[in-house]
Amino acid sequence: MTDVLTTPSTEAPTAVRTRAARPQVLAYARLDLRRQLRDRVGMFFIVALPAFLFFVFGMGDDEAIGSANVAMYVMVSMAAYGAVTATTSVAGAAATEQTMGWGRQIALTPLRPLAFVGVKTAVAMVVAAVPIALIYAIGAATGSRGNAVDWLASAAIAWAGSALFAIYGLAVCLLFKGPNAAGIASGLIVILSFLGNVFTPMSGLILTIGKLTPLYGYAGLARYPLSEGYLPMDAGHDPVWLMLANVVAWTVIFAGLAVWGLRRGRERV
Amino acid sequence: MTTPAIRATGLHKTFRATDGTEVVAVDHVDLTVQPGEIVAFLGPNGAGKTTTVDMLLGLTSPTSGTVEVFGVHPHHAVVEGRVSSVLQTGGLLPDFTVRETVRAIAALHGRSDRTDVVLERANLGPIADRLVQACSGGEQQRLKFALALVPDPDLVILDEPTTGMDVGARQDFWDAMRADAAQGRTIVFATHYLAEADAFAERTVLMAGGRIVADGTTADVRASYGARSINLRPPTDVVGPHGVDEAWLARLRAAVAPLGITDLEVSSASLEAAFLALTGATPSTDEAEEALR
Numbered sequence: 001m002t003d004v005l006t007t008p009s010t011e012a013p014t015a016v017r018t019r020a021a022r023p024q025v026l027a028y029a030r031l032d033l034r035r036q037l038r039d040r041v042g043m044f045f046i047v048a049l050p051a052f053l054f055f056v057f058g059m060g061d062d063e064a065i066g067s068a069n070v071a072m073y074v075m076v077s078m079a080a081y082g083a084v085t086a087t088t089s090v091a092g093a094a095a096t097e098q099t100m101g102w103g104r105q106i107a108l109t110p111l112r113p114l115a116f117v118g119v120k121t122a123v124a125m126v127v128a129a130v131p132i133a134l135i136y137a138i139g140a141a142t143g144s145r146g147n148a149v150d151w152l153a154s155a156a157i158a159w160a161g162s163a164l165f166a167i168y169g170l171a172v173c174l175l176f177k178g179p180n181a182a183g184i185a186s187g188l189i190v191i192l193s194f195l196g197n198v199f200t201p202m203s204g205l206i207l208t209i210g211k212l213t214p215l216y217g218y219a220g221l222a223r224y225p226l227s228e229g230y231l232p233m234d235a236g237h238d239p240v241w242l243m244l245a246n247v248v249a250w251t252v253i254f255a256g257l258a259v260w261g262l263r264r265g266r267e268r269v
Numbered sequence: 270m271t272t273p274a275i276r277a278t279g280l281h282k283t284f285r286a287t288d289g290t291e292v293v294a295v296d297h298v299d300l301t302v303q304p305g306e307i308v309a310f311l312g313p314n315g316a317g318k319t320t321t322v323d324m325l326l327g328l329t330s331p332t333s334g335t336v337e338v339f340g341v342h343p344h345h346a347v348v349e350g351r352v353s354s355v356l357q358t359g360g361l362l363p364d365f366t367v368r369e370t371v372r373a374i375a376a377l378h379g380r381s382d383r384t385d386v387v388l389e390r391a392n393l394g395p396i397a398d399r400l401v402q403a404c405s406g407g408e409q410q411r412l413k414f415a416l417a418l419v420p421d422p423d424l425v426i427l428d429e430p431t432t433g434m435d436v437g438a439r440q441d442f443w444d445a446m447r448a449d450a451a452q453g454r455t456i457v458f459a460t461h462y463l464a465e466a467d468a469f470a471e472r473t474v475l476m477a478g479g480r481i482v483a484d485g486t487t488a489d490v491r492a493s494y495g496a497r498s499i500n501l502r503p504p505t506d507v508v509g510p511h512g513v514d515e516a517w518l519a520r521l522r523a524a525v526a527p528l529g530i531t532d533l534e535v536s537s538a539s540l541e542a543a544f545l546a547l548t549g550a551t552p553s554t555d556e557a558e559e560a561l562r
Contacts, residue, residue, distance in 0.1 A: 021350070
């Protein structure tokens with residue numbers, strides 16, 4: 001029989017102990033990060049898919065756009081898409097963990113809820129850096145061209161801005177409970193990326209509608225260092241304030257939805 | 270005088286159901302558990318056991334009443350590592366291995382040194398590198414038990430701890446718990462198996478409808494729960510595939526009626542008794558399993 005539980009007890013609860021050991025948050029974050037990076041399906045959508053799309057949509061295209069070339073423009077878009085997928089899925093998984101019972105295990109440890117949010121944010125941001133680093137490396141090797149500021153600023157904006165979609169992933173997974181919620185959140189990102197002018201340059205009515213969708217402002221800001229707001233194929237020019245307004249508005253909307261989802265979840269306890 | 274492990278006074282919890290009506294889950298429960306006691310929370314599903322456990326752990330706040338664990342708020346007792354629990358509804362992460370799960374929780378307790386100790390203690394060594402999703406229900410239950418041991422608590426609260434274990438694993442589990450209790454750990458467990466309370470607890474708190482309906486030594490509670498029953502085996506020629514012959518039953522009723530016997534119930538042998546008989550294990554009680562209704 002394998003199910004044996006009769007190891008003799010060698011430990012007794014001691015009357016006096018040194019209490020209140022501090023949570024080793026970094027050790028937990030490291031384990032959680034490794035678990036995330038090990039998830040092959042998840043990492044496919046976060047790293048391999050955007051790298052493939054980069055290959056399809058403009059790798060090596062040397063036509064000039066702003067201070068860089070088309071290859072660089074597409075590279076930034078795809079890195080941004082990968083980063084957003086990363087933060088969405090990590091944050092979404094965090095929300096699902098909470099609703100599926102792991103949260104109750106965590107609640108029986110000294111870890112404070114705010115520290116848990118901190119751990120998950122750190123994990124999400126590390127995972128988001130993976131597609132950016134990889135796709136920028138591929139771009140550098142295959143003829144993406146721009147000045148130093150283009151490279152550094154676009155990477156920094158794409159990375160930092162992806163945090164918005166951690167809030168998005170949290171909100172979606174708190175509203176649609178269950179194990180499929182994280183998949184729904186990542187799936188919607190694909191649609192929002194098309195509308196947000198991330199995959200292929202759009203024009204006309206779809207572009208006008210697209211300007212109101214959540215990835216538009218973020219991707220536009222990430223590309224701003226090289227494009228200065230000019231859209232490819234002479235589709236017009238976006239001022240910075242429009243993209244900033246887009247990001248701020250969606251931050252407020254997603255945060256509101258997340259808080260609402262959290263409250264709704266608590267009431268049902 | 271020592272501080273009680275648990276002191277609950279007037280513990281009351283109501284929920285609002287989806288249709289807006291108020292549901293009383295726990296109804297003015299008073300309970301004191303002294304250090305070193307082994308107490309069974311016995312009751313059918315919906316008796317309020319899990320809600321009570323949640324309040325003892327500070328996972329849910331009572332609507333009214335107070336609860337203290339070792340003289341402090343339950344949450345503080347949790348933070349100090351004095352109380353821990355095997356949760357019935359607690360989840361595990363399917364893509365952690367068994368060892369990673371223990372390491373993760375040990376890190377959060379600031380007790381990474383405990384990882385190997387509890388893995389060995391719950392006998393998880395052989396499957397330590399297996400993914401949780403590949404573990405059987407009983408193995409996952411043992412992993413939850415290992416997590417409960419991480420802070421080396423003075424009080425362990427177990428909510429239906431043997432769910433998913435087969436009969437043999439269940440007995441091994443209780444043997445391990447008995448060894449633990451002998452070392453002085455206070456153990457409170459919720460169960461709906463009368464046999465588990467009977468075999469393991471010195472004291473049984475019987476819950477029904479959110480109230481404590483009996484609280485005393487397990488033997489006393491068993492006696493108050495119902496008189497002993499007598500089993501008898503009918504001759505084989507009156508037992509068919511559709512049960513016991515009705516005419517013979519009528520004759521039996523008529524025969525025992527003069528002795529004051531009013532209730533005659535026909536039941537099949539319990540599965541657990543049959544299982545134990547067939548596998549050669551010895552049942553821990555005469556009535557191997559008697560789920561409360």
